[in-house]
Amino acid sequence: xxxxxxxxxxxxxxxxxxxxxxxxxxxxxxxxxxxxxxxxxxxxxxxxxxxxxxxxxxxxxxxxxxxxxxxxxxxxxxxxxxxxxxxxxxxxxxxxxxxxxxxxxxxx
Numbered sequence: 001x002x003x004x005x006x007x008x009x010x011x012x013x014x015x016x017x018x019x020x021x022x023x024x025x026x027x028x029x030x031x032x033x034x035x036x037x038x039x040x041x042x043x044x045x046x047x048x049x050x051x052x053x054x055x056x057x058x059x060x061x062x063x064x065x066x067x068x069x070x071x072x073x074x075x076x077x078x079x080x081x082x083x084x085x086x087x088x089x090x091x092x093x094x095x096x097x098x099x100x101x102x103x104x105x106x107x108x
Contacts, residue, residue, distance in 0.1 A: 001071055003079070004078040005079045009079045010060035013060075014061060026049075026064060026065050027048075028046055028047070029070060031073040031074065043070075048065060054068070074096070077092055080093070
């Protein structure tokens with residue numbers, strides 16, 4: 001599975017997981033289904049232990065856990081951490097994420 005974690009995101013994940021995760025836990029990323037047609041799918045992240053059916057990737061000492069259902073949408077994705085005046089947090093750019101149906105913004 002191809003997934004990119006920027007150095008900025010890896011550094012932040014090392015800090016968070018080092019403070020909150022046990023030795024066998026990592027960051028689980030889950031696809032939450034399609035969003036608005038213009039915004040694509042959405043994802044959830046949380047600290048969790050690996051299961052036998054998931055993929056475990058490692059970046060800068062950080063375990064990333066992805067279940068088989070989410071792996072297809074995360075293929076080729078990039079995870080970054082942004083710190084801007086109006087927003088702060090992780091972003092996932094996933095070109096293979098399924099878009100939902102039409103939305104109120106006029107998308108079809």
